[in-house]
Amino acid sequence: MTRVHIEGVSKSYDAHPVLHALDLMVDAGYFFTLLGPSGCGKTTLLRLIAGLLDPDAGDIRFDGESVLSRPPEGRNIGMVFQQHVLFPHMTVEENVAFGLRMRGTGIREARPKVNEVLEMVQLAGYNRRFPRQLSGGQQQRVALARAVVVDPVLLLLDEPLSNLDARLRDDMRALLRSVQRSLGITTICVTHDQTEAIELSDRMAVMFDGKIAQEGSPxxxxxxxxxxxxxxxxxxxxxxxxxxxxxxxxxxxxxxxHVRSCPDQLYAAQEDVLLNIRCEHIAILPAVEDAEAPSLARLAGNHVAAEVVSSVYRGGLVFYRMNVDGTPLSVIDRSDRQFVPGARVVLRIPPEHVSVIRDDARTFSS
Amino acid sequence: MKRQRYFGQIALVLAAALFALPFIPLVLASFSFRWHWPDIFPSMWMWEARGTTPFPVGWDYLFSPVSGLGPAFLNTVGIGLATALLATLIALPAARVLARYNFPGKEAVEFFLLVPVIVPQIAVGIGMLMLFIRLGITRSYVGIVLAHLVPTVPYAVRILTSSFQNLDIAYEEQARTLGADRISVLRFIVLPLVMPGLLTALFFGFLISSNVFLLTFLISGGRIETLPTLLFQFIESGAPLDSTTAGLVLIVSIPGLVFLLISDLFARDGRSIGRTPVTSVTIPQGSGGPE
Amino acid sequence: MNRRSGNTRAILLGLAPAVLTLLLLFVGPLLLALVQSFGHAPMFGLQEFPTVRFYRTVLGSRRFQAALWYTLYYALVPTILSTVAGTALAVAASVRMRGSRFLTFFIRLPLVVPYLVGAALVVALFSNGGLIARLLYLLGMIEATGDFPRILFSAGGWGIMLVYLFKQVPFVFIVVLSVLAGMGPEYREAARTLGAGPWRAFRHVVLPRIMPGIVTSSLLVFAFNFQSYEIPYLLGASYPGTLPVEALRRYQLPNLQRRPEAMAYVMVITAFSGVVLFLYLRAYRRWERSRGSL
Structure with a gap:
């Protein structure tokens, strides 16, 4: 298990800065996810850790030891790429054994180990197939097997699920998690999909414009x-x-x-703030009586009267647009009833789920 | 749709017959000794004539030292191999750059590397002859091979560029992260994946070189014969159904025939290479124009 | 990510071998011919550079004008015929059927043999003592070799054009077929389901898609025909030769002082071919733009 330490790393392409003096610490054995929109620098960071790129400044250390002088092949990592994952001219077995052979193991001696990891990714017996004979999901699993077979100190995943369809993605996500747990290998995963990040990670960081905006548990x-x-x-x-x-x-x-207790520094600043209310935390209650509706708008206990603007049913969830006296609210309801547009309802906003955050738009403009 | 298919089938059979049948009289002629007007078939075959004349006839003549076929064949093969190898080596780095990098002026470079295919060879050839006279390399193998680079390099660049475009750089990075150093990446990843394109470029270079007439004709000054220049003389001086010309035509067609057979074999057995063979794709881009 | 730019050194080093080779062996010779055509030939005692005297001699001669028209004619007719025939054949063959790989083998065969092989075949079949004349004799349609129309060695140039067709119908066929194979049958089928008949489906759906292939192949075919030497030399009339034949004749004249005329000839050939190709491409681009594609 390896701890990865990134210290003041900067990287530019053609004088266009991508990462600015970035610091990050990934603890040993953690599944760490870098989440961000495309172009935020997360893939660049991953490639820097892999050694496929060299930073302009800063240091990258595995367990305290700088790896900058080592080429990618000298860092003993396993990496799963987003696409073109398998070597098309090699069988599954040759693909998986590749890393072992590069470390001087003959293909025959490598076989037991290869079979072991193939079993782990539920592809036992696929040794002689060629990549093009496998489905996308199977290819991705072989790629995972190939990355972990060499007992790397660090596993790097670059959008490992983005080329899979929804159902395969769930299976692969579970597999990734179980493989990572059973090997206890420090893993850094890059993705732009927040559900993926939240479900996979022990810890995660959100990146914007080459900087880490926030780091913590999901x-x-x-x-x-x-x-x-x-x-x-x-x-x-x-x-x-x-x-x-x-x-x-x-x-x-x-x-x-009524909100959850406000952080000290925000309270001290007395600034204009934003309330963050997640759609799925808002509860929908049927409206009581039409006549009473106006008075409900100011009800205590965070109850507001609202009118349904639109509702869309999607796989066990109903997505609502609500109108509360001119203020639009989005609500996701997990239930089998569905209110039609025009219906009047009461929304309950649980105070413990209302967080206060800085209004960055206003902060930036001032 | 059914009638369309029927029509297509007939058109294809007719066309195939039209292009293949003319070779049959040449095969007959190559074995003939006497085929006078107005006979539809030879009246005397070469084996019947053996011993009746003091001179070797038909294939016997072609395979005798007098015909000059031996040296012409060896020259063609030697020049073809050297040209193919050189053209491929010269084109290889350029193809890699064109497939991998974007840079200002790229389109101009691509155009420049293709334009020899459409510029009249007579112009290049005559200018080249003057240049080579000054350099003292006319009538030499070096001169001929250099001349053959002009029509071959553009095709090699084309073929290898598309080959490198198929080779995603991710494969190389992937291999590096799995512990392969630069040499191993080249040996285990790049070479096997580029091999079909490399072989195609080599084959194609050989084919073009073995078909070139004018440049060889100009630069060799009649001192070095290749199969096309020999055939040129035979046609110039021979009668319509002359047995030696017919035999030579068949021999000159061998490289092309082998090329076709091999590319078809690759097309059928794509699995050994991993993806659609480049061979079947590149024939169209190439062989129509010059040669 | 644009990690692909900024590697100036790698780019230059990679391009250098191919670019330098063609600069030396392609551009160099063309420049030599160009300056000589303007009178720079000190080794023959000519030092009039720059003069257009040789161009005037060449362009003003009746021989050149005749050669130009015949060259154009020999180049253009087979280009049109092979483009139409090759395209039609490709479209006919694009409907999947059994044995088409075997059949196309024979159609692809002419592609990979030298033009001279085509010349030999045409001589064997179409000369006055050739096989076709013999068949006609057998059928009682002609009496003697002299009755057979002169196809070879005549200004009509049918011998030359037959060789071109032998090589170039297959070429257009293969190029168009590969484009058709790339687009699959879906487009045509979709058009058919929308109510287009086979002809309209071809005209409005297939043709626009294969147009680039047709244009490229016909362009290469014309460019080749315009500058071909050995076929007109072997199968054409002795007067007028085509431009390349005349050019080489000038080059081989014993009077070295007239050598620049040969250079003027090849420069005119190059320029003319370039202009025709350019106009053709421009017309195509216009047509493409008028269709709103691109």
């Missing part, structure tokens, strides 16, 4: 994003401009909202 990032960008990137959320009344109350266009 739950931390999910529940307490530090910025609107992070919150939005993690998907389906409502960001409401608000003004803090006290540590646990804010004034919004919905009226006063």
């Amino acid at each position: 739950a931390e990032l999910f529940e307490q994003p530090v910025s609107a960008m992070v919150a939005e990137f993690l998907g389906s959320t409502n960001l409401l401009p608000a003004r803090l009344l006290d540590r646990s109350h804010a004034e919004t266009s919905l009226g006063p909202v």
Whole structure:
């Protein structure tokens, strides 16, 4: 198990900076995910760790020892690429054995080890097939086997699931996790898919524009994003401009909202903030009586009256657009009932799921 | 759709017959001794004539030292091999660059590397003759091989570029991360994957070189005969169904025939190489134009 | 990621062998011929550079004008015929059927043999004592070799054009067929389901897609025909020769002082061929743009 330390790493292409003095620490044995939109530099960072690129500045250390002077083949890593993963002119067995052969093992001596990892990825007996005879998912599993067969100190995954269809992706995700757990190998995975990141990782980092915006456990990032960008990137959320009344109350266009306790420095600054309310945390209650509706809008306990604008049913979830006195809210409801557009409902916003974050748009402009 | 298929089949059979049948009288002629007007078949075969004349006839003549076929054949093969090898070596790095890099002026370079295919060979050839006279390399193998580079290098660049385009750089990176050093990457990844293109370029270079007439004719000054220049003389001086010309035509067709057979074999047995063989794809790009 | 730029050294080193080879062996000779055509030939005692005297001599001669028209004619007719025939054959063959690989083997055969082989075949079949004349005699349609129309060695040039057709119908066929194979039958089928008849499906769906292949192949065919030497030399009339034949005749004249005329000839051939190809490509581009593609 290896601890990876990235220290002040910068990288530019043609004077166009991609990474700026980036620091990151990945603890031994962790499944660490770098999440970010394309072009944010996450793949560059992965390639720097692999040694396929050299940083302009900074240091990369495995267990405290700098690896910058070592070429990719000298770093003893396993890497799974996004596409063109298998060598087309080699059989599955030759592909998997490749790393062992490069380390001086004959193909016959390598066989037991090869069979062992093929079994681990549920492809026992596929030794003699050629890559083009395998499905996309099978190819990806062979690629994983090939990467781990050499007992690498570090496993690097570059969008390992992006070329698979939805169902295969679930299987592969589970497989990745179980292989990583059973080998206990430090793993760094790059992806732009937040569900993938959240479900796979022990820890993760969100990257924008060559910088790490936030790092932490998936739950931390999910529940307490530090910025609107992070919150939005993690998907389906409502960001409401608000003004803090006290540590646990804010004034919004919905009226006063009870929030989870505000972080000290934000409270101290007394700035305009955003309330982050994730769509799936809003509960829908049927409206009581039409006549009572107006008074409900100001109900205590974070209840608001709303009108359904649109509703879409998608695989066990219903996606709503709601209108609350002119303020749009998105809600995801996990239930088998479905309100039709025009229906009046009451929304409950649980205070423990309302986090207060800095309004970065306003912060940047000032 | 059914009628269309039927029509297509007939057209194809007719065309195949049209292009293949003319070779049959040549085969007959090559074994004939006497084939006078207005006979549809030879009236006397070469084996019947053996011993009745003091001179070797038909194939016997071709295979005798007098015909000059031996040296012409060896020259053609030797020049073809040297040209193919040189052209491929020269084209290889350029093809890699064209497939892998984007740079300003790339289109101009691509155009420049193709344009010898459409510029009149007579112009290049006459200019080249003057140049080579100054360099003192006319009437030499060196001169002929250099001349043959002009029509072969463009094709080699084309073929190898498409071959390198199929070779995603990710394969090389993948191999590096698995512990392969540069030499091993070349040996285990690049070479096997580029091999079909490399072989095609070699074959194609050989084929073009063995078909070139004008450049050889100009540069050799009649001192070095190849199969095409020999055939040229035979046609110039021979009668319509002359047995030696017919035999020579068949021999001159051998390289092309072998090329076709091999490329068809590769096309059928794609598995040994991993992806669609380049051979079947490149014939069209090549052989129509010159030679 | 653009890790592919900025490697100037690698790019230059990689391109150098091919570019230098062609600079020396292709551009060099053309430049030599060019300066000599303008009168730079000190080794023959000519030092008039630059003069257009030789161009004037060449362009003004009746022999040149005749040669030019015949060259154009011999080049153009087979180009048109082989383009139409090759394309039609490819479209006919594109419907999948059994044994087509075997059949196309014979159609591909002419592609890979020298033009001289075609010349020998045409001589064997179409000369006055050739096999076709004999068949006609057998059928009682002609009495003697002299009754057979002169196909070879005549200004009509059918012998020359037959050789070109022998090599070039297969060429167009193969190029167009490979484009057709690349596009698959779906387009045509989709058009058919939309109510287009076979002809309209071809005209509006297939033809625009194979047009680049047709243009490329016909362009190469014309470029070749215009500059071919050995076929017109062997099978053409003795007067007028085609431009390349005349050019080489000039080159071989014992009077070295007239050598620049040969150079003027080859320069005119090059320029003319270049202009025709350029106009053709431009017309094609226009047509393409008018269709709104690109």
